[in-house]
Amino acid sequence: MTATGTPTGLSQGSRTHGGIGESTLRPDGFLKVTGEFAYSSDMWHEDMLWGHTLRSTVAHAEIRSVDIAEALATPGVYAVLTYDDLPAAVKHYGLEIKDTPALAHGKVRHHGEPVALVAADHPETARRAAAKIRVDYAELPVVTDEASATAPGAVLVHEHRTDHHSGRVPHPNVVHRQPVVRGDASAAARRAEVIVTGDYVFGMQDQAFLGPESGLAVPADDGGVDLYVATQWLHSDRAQIAPVLGLPEEKVRMTLSGVGGAFGGREDLSMQIHASLLALRTGKPVKMVYNRFESFFGHVHRHPARLHYEHGATRDGKLTHVRCRIVLDGGAYASSSPAVVGNAASLGIGPYVVDDIDIEVLALYTNNPPCGAMRGFGAVQACFAYEAQMDKLAAALGTDPVELRRRNAMSQGATMPTGQTVDSPAPVAELLRRVKALPLPPERQWEVAGGAPDVRALPGGLSNTTHGEGVVRGVGYAVGIKNVGFSEGFDDYSTARVRMEVVGGVPVATVHTAMAEVGQGGVTVHAQIARTELGVAQVTIQPADTRVGSAGSTSASRQTYVTGGAVKAACETVRERVLDLGRRKLGSYHPAWAHAGLRLEGGKVVTDAGEALAELADVLADEAVEAEQEWRHRPTEAFDPVTGQGNGHVQYSFAAHRAVVEVDTELGLVKVVELACAQDVGKALNPLSVVGQIQGGSTQGLGMAVMEEILVDPVTAKVRNPSFTDYLIPTILDTPTMPVDVLELADEHAPYGLRGVGEAPTLSSTPAVLAAIRAATGLELNRTPVRPEHLTGTG
Structure with a gap:
């Protein structure tokens, strides 16, 4: 990794080890690699029961009857619940549109929808009892694509829509539609000297987190419930759970349990309501753990998409216009589809300067599996298509694809398609220059003198299916743009509580937030912020729960920005209170001030360096100082529903990739040899963690390029590959060399100048790999993932 850029305004000369800018190790890292870390699936409670969910075996059907008698009579079963047993008037939930029933009622809308719940004294007893529940289905026609969703007389997935989007969509089976129109794309098309078009297909991807979806609900003496769960957003979960349970929110107490990855898939509820219902009904703790088969049905996936693009340019390579239409399949329930539409529309042309734009993006209701948040949502699908278009345009112009991108790259001060000015560094051209300048890996690496x-270096790897006879190399490039934080007027804030006290003669800081640590390293960063701002060596991070204000979701690359900002603000308040306390106790002059580098301004003790507080342990010897702060980023606004104009995003992040692949064109095998990335991160608060995030996101993009796809039967809308036997994700044997060039150009609007990191590399990695495969084969390859039959002409 290389790191360069401008200073970010941090205090210099820090004496506290483990502060901002250092590669501190994760406190949970050793436990995770040794298998000792306690995940949510490891939780145990005395006298607990096990819950299990009965799921629909069809994708769309009326429920004529549900017979639970045999299940309820099974020895060891404590409760069987259906929709009719739900205790409150509110029976639906949802992230934005509350269209998801806690248990199916009247009909099921997708394969695997929850129909009934069982609590028993053993997990196998619960499963066997659930298998005895008899559900009489009357199957209905399925809606699977735009044609079946919007045709005259189409079956409605939701017959009685009342959400706030329903009045602005062209058909009830459209969840949300967002156009973005600026300039006159039709007139610009008439002036264009070269025009290229393309139709693209983006497959359905699973978040494929490795930690099982699981939780433990414990009934409380006050009639409430204590829920320990792996999630991404504790307070949103609580807001959705409590009304269905018929409880006030303060009686639903949530604590984050160990999370084994998330990537958006834990933003939606899974077993939270179900475990709580069973616990309150039985009066006993109830644990639920999904197996992998259930998880493929029980959580949302990345939206598959069909995309049509038209790019125009002058002969010298200046973009004249972009027109596109993106159709996202949202599945049976809305989840975060409206936000995904907003992202795909507002970021749909990429990090390029184009004056004339006409974009339409919509998401459908279908009977396919529900789709929602996944790393880079909305922007990932668009990036795959617009970067393929840039390569196609470069070929039509006879120019270098990287130079074409740099010729049209946005920079600070550029105007987004939505009319928003990019008011922080946007080093798109520089990122492309850097990633292209990295040395290429040697050719024919499999040849051993x-x-x-060495078959490990060949396409096919250890399966040893090729010996290099028909292997050709390709190199491809791509760049992407992703928003950071919640957008479109959402009140995006976080809360942090920080306490400073002396324990055993040593100053100690305690940080308490509701941030979900899902593997991104937030707990490490929070400790680094506290050390930097307070000058303490010892920092305790309390478990995340709902006893402190909301931290929002661990998504949208926002947690270091927003919750980090809240921790910083709370630390600053604590620091000022400690210094004021010192002034009152020790007087306006004390040897500690000079020793610590403090000074007086206007009668107040102030400091330029947080580490000075370490000199004031005696001030806190008999009391603690605590502060709780909410922190918000700059406000955003909703996009205009007709033109798509508006300052919808708070920050943008950029990454560029170069992929080097080797392809056996006879067998259709691909090996990604190298996936290099250059990314601007504003400020690398923890450089080691930053590189890990970039490499992790790049690997997920690689998976989307060459192997990952949930296959849904187009006739029955049933998932055909709900397991890691048939749904493949990259392993260490598939992961290439990943050099990372980190650029640090501070965003003056963000804490420490930082920029959200985790999602941007997921965007450009997929189209870079596809571009490299195209370069190796000469094939158009307009869908992802690429399969062997696409390369051999057999499918």
């Missing part, structure tokens, strides 16, 4: 070829 004086020995047999």
Whole structure:
């Protein structure tokens, strides 16, 4: 990794080890790699029961009857619940549109929808009892694509829509529609000297987190429930759970349990309501753990998409216009589809300067599996298509694809398609220059001097299906733009409580937030912020729960920005209170002031360096100082429903990739040899963690390029590959060399100048790999993931 850029305004000369800018190690890292970390699926409670969910075996059907008698009579079963047993008038939930029933009622809308719940004294007993529940279905026609969703007389997935989007969509089976129109794309098209078009298909991807979806609900003496769960957003969960349970929010107490990855898939509820219902009904703790089969049905996936693009340019390569239409499949329930539409529309042309734009993006209700948040949502699908278009345009112009991108790259001060000015660094051209300048890996790496070829370096790897006879190399590039934080007028804030006290003669800071640590390293960063601002070596991070104000979701690359901002603000308040306390106790002059580098201004003790507080342990010897702060980023606004104009995003992040692949064109095998990335991160608060996030996001993009896809039967709308046997994700054997060039150009509007990191590399990695495969094969390859049959002409 290389790191360069401008200073970010941090205090210099810090004496406290482990502060901002250092590669501190994760406190949970050793436990995770040794298998000792306690995940939510490891939780146990005395006298607990096990919950299990009965799921629909069809994708769309009326429920004629549900017979639970045999299940309820099974020895060891404590409760069987259906929709009719729900205790409150509110029976639906949802992230934005509350269209998801806690249990199916009247009909089921997708394969695997929850129909009934069982609580028993053993997990196998619960499963066997659930299998005895008899559900009489009358199957209905399924809606699976735009044609079946919007045709005259189409079956309605939701017959009685009342959400706030329903009055602005062209058909009830459209969840949300967002156009973005600026300038006159039709007139610009008439002036264009070269025009290229393309139709693209983006497959359905699973978040494929490795930690099981699980939780433990414990009934409380006050009639409430204590819920320990792996999630991404504790307070949103509580807001959705409490009304269905018929409880005030303060009686639903949530604590984050160990999370084994999330990537958006834990933003939606899974077993939270179900475990709580069973616990309150039985009066006993209830644990629920999904197996992998259930998870493929029980959580949302990345929206598959169909995309049509038209790009125009002058002969010298200046973009004249972009027109596109993106159709996202949202599945049976809305989840975060409206936000995904907003992202795809507002970021739909990429990090390029184009004056004339006409974009339409919509998401459908279908009977396919529900789709929602996944790393980079909305922007990922668009990036795959607009970067393929840039390569196609470069070929039509006979120019270098990287230079074409740099010729049209946005920079600070550029105007987005939505009319928003990019008011922080946007080093798109520089990122492309850097990633192209990295040295290429050597050719024919499988050749070993004086020995047999190393099959691990060949397409097919250890399966040893090729010996290099028909292997060709390709190199491809891509760049992307992603928003950071919640957008479109959402009140995006976080809360932090920080306490400073002396324990055993040593100053100690305690940080308490509701941030969900899902593997991104937030707990490490929060400790680094506290050390930097307070000058303490010892920092305790309390478990995340709802006893402190909301931290929002661990998504949208926002947690370091927003919750980090809240921790910083709370630390600053604590620091000022400690210094004022010192002034009152020690007087306006004390040897500690000079020793610590403090000074007086206007009768107040102030400091330029948080580490000075470490000199004031005696001030806190008999009391603690605590502060709780909410922190918000700059306000955003909703996009205009007709033109798409508006300052919808608070910050943008950028990443560029170069992929080097080797392809056996006869067998259709691909090996990604290298996936290099250059990314601007504003300020690398923890450089080691930053590189890990970039490499992790790049690997997920690689998976989307060449192997990951949930296959849904187009006739029955049933998932055909709900397991890691048939749904493949990259392993260490598939992961290439990943050099990372980190650029640090501070965003003056953000804490420490930082920029959200985790999502941007997921965007450009997929189209870079596809571009490299195209370069190797000469094929158009307009869908992802690429399969062997696409490369051999057999499918």
